[in-house]
Amino acid sequence: MIIRFFSFVFHFALAVILLGLSIVAFASGNHNLQLDWLPWSGPTQTYWLLGLGLGGILVLALALKGVLRVLFLAWTVAALIMLARGFFFSPYVFDGWSGFQTALLVVLAALLAAVGGSGVRDRGLLAVGGVIAILFGIALLVFPLAGAAALIVIVGIFALVYGLLQVISALRLRQATR
Numbered sequence: 403m404i405i406r407f408f409s410f411v412f413h414f415a416l417a418v419i420l421l422g423l424s425i426v427a428f429a430s431g432n433h434n435l436q437l438d439w440l441p442w443s444g445p446t447q448t449y450w451l452l453g454l455g456l457g458g459i460l461v462l463a464l465a466l467k468g469v470l471r472v473l474f475l476a477w478t479v480a481a482l483i484m485l486a487r488g489f490f491f492s493p494y495v496f497d498g499w500s501g502f503q504t505a506l507l508v509v510l511a512a513l514l515a516a517v518g519g520s521g522v523r524d525r526g527l528l529a530v531g532g533v534i535a536i537l538f539g540i541a542l543l544v545f546p547l548a549g550a551a552a553l554i555v556i557v558g559i560f561a562l563v564y565g566l567l568q569v570i571s572a573l574r575l576r577q578a579t580r
Contacts, residue, residue, distance in 0.1 A: 404564055405531050409478060409518030412511055414462055416481060421455025424448050438495070439488030439505075465519075478519030482512040503541075510538040532568025539565060 427435050433445035442450050458477060465474035488494060489505040496502040517531040 405514065405518035405535070405568070407518075409515040410462060410466065412515040413458060413474075413478060413481065413519070416512075417455050417458025417462065419455075420451045420458065424452035424455055427451070439492060440484075441488070441492075474519055478512075478516040482509070482516045485509050485512045507538070507541055510534070510541055514538050529569055529572035532565040532570075532572060535565030535568060537565075 423435065423437075427433055427448040433448045434443075435447050435451075437447060440447055440450070458481075461470075461473045461477045464470045486509050489509060496505065514531065514534045517534055
């Protein structure tokens with residue numbers, strides 16, 4: 403339940419950021435954003451950001467209503483692939499070590515959100531979600547300067563505790579089904 407909530411919050415924030423970037427680009431009259439981690443450039447990039455932002459909010463609204471939840475799963479997986487591809491499998495150059503840390507945290511958060519977005523209640527998926535949450539929590543604790551230190555530490559502790567609880571729940575489910 404908590405991981406699903408995290409997935410909704412993460413993808414709402416992502417959609418709002420994409421929408422906000424496109425609105426700023428349109429309002430300034432300059433459609434030449436330099437977001438090297440995205441596959442598009444120039445005006446095409448601005449239109450894609452607008453479409454993805456609006457689409458993300460629409461998909462999230464449908465998922466919250468319980469309609470076409472498979473679209474939310476597709477959105478979460480697509481967002482994870484785009485972020486991982488853009489940051490790690492493209493010619494994108496990080497702005498120092500902190501840029502790499504931030505990208506790693508964003509991709510780990512997207513991975514955790516993708517697991518939460520699946521909506522599947524399986525003990526194997528519970529364990530995978532727990533392990534990802536633990537890794538996300540460790541990464542947040544190890545790289546506290548990648549963002550606001552206090553917020554990152556709090557979210558890191560939450561992710562560690564939640565991850566441990568997920569793994570324990572998965573083990574209990576396994577024992578209960580035997």
